[in-house]
Amino acid sequence: MNPEQRIIVPLDVPDIASAIALVERLPQVTFWKVGLELFTSTGPSILEILKSRQKQIFLDLKFHDIPNTVAGACQAAARYGVDLLTIHSTTGKDALKAATEAIQTGAAQTSVKPPKLIAITLLTSISARQLAFDLKIPLELPEYALSMALLAQETGLDGAVCSPQEVAQLRQTCGDNFLLVCPGVRPTWADKGDQKRSLTPSQAIQAGADYLVIGRPITSAAEPELAWKRICEELAENSQ
Numbered sequence: 001m002n003p004e005q006r007i008i009v010p011l012d013v014p015d016i017a018s019a020i021a022l023v024e025r026l027p028q029v030t031f032w033k034v035g036l037e038l039f040t041s042t043g044p045s046i047l048e049i050l051k052s053r054q055k056q057i058f059l060d061l062k063f064h065d066i067p068n069t070v071a072g073a074c075q076a077a078a079r080y081g082v083d084l085l086t087i088h089s090t091t092g093k094d095a096l097k098a099a100t101e102a103i104q105t106g107a108a109q110t111s112v113k114p115p116k117l118i119a120i121t122l123l124t125s126i127s128a129r130q131l132a133f134d135l136k137i138p139l140e141l142p143e144y145a146l147s148m149a150l151l152a153q154e155t156g157l158d159g160a161v162c163s164p165q166e167v168a169q170l171r172q173t174c175g176d177n178f179l180l181v182c183p184g185v186r187p188t189w190a191d192k193g194d195q196k197r198s199l200t201p202s203q204a205i206q207a208g209a210d211y212l213v214i215g216r217p218i219t220s221a222a223e224p225e226l227a228w229k230r231i232c233e234e235l236a237e238n239s240q
């Protein structure tokens, strides 16, 4: 895979017109993420639009509910024929297991490939301090993120979403066949915004990420195509 194909750009926009405008402005992007904002606003029509343009789709709905509800949602999502789908590790073993079974059922109903189901370990907007003092988790952050990834792996999920700061450890422990997707990635020249545990795109790839989710550094740039190009050039330079 060339470095550009490792970048997933989120369509974090409020409506379908803005989503189409962004997709048309960045024709080089092969992998788009549809998340809570856009899917809640447009429903599945945006997925059909992306598919008609031969794009890969990360449907990032971050499911978090009881096993029965999560299974129903996963089954429905898998019918769309998307490439990646998210669920929180903290739904627990029963819900994760139910989800892995449900995506097979859903995909079979529409004769599509099941999505890769990946687990959120710990949102990249949470700092070590917030984990300890707000969420009252009595573990060091890297240990917590790793335990959430291992829970997902043991339950049969395809991979995990983690911050670039934890990806090396997860790669080492979970092995090469476990898909690792890193949001919270920031080039040196971009604002961190609400991301708390970031590294640069090159650092994240070198640490073992399969895919990077990079949003605002590209989508909020005055000229998104130039920001995209700059990131791709930095990745290419550092992959030699």
Ligand SMILES: O=C(O)c1cc(=O)[nH]c(=O)n1[C@@H]1O[C@H](COP(=O)(O)O)[C@@H](O)[C@H]1O
Pocket (backbone or CB within 6 Å): 010, 012, 033, 035, 060, 086, 120, 122, 123, 124, 125, 161, 162, 183, 184, 185, 193, 195, 213, 214, 215, 216, 217
């Ligand atoms: O699942 C995700 O993609 C995700 C998980 C996570 O822990 N942190 C995180 O930022 N994301 C998503 O990654 C994207 C990051 O966007 P930027 O911060 O603009 O680069 C957003 O669409 C988030 O919803």
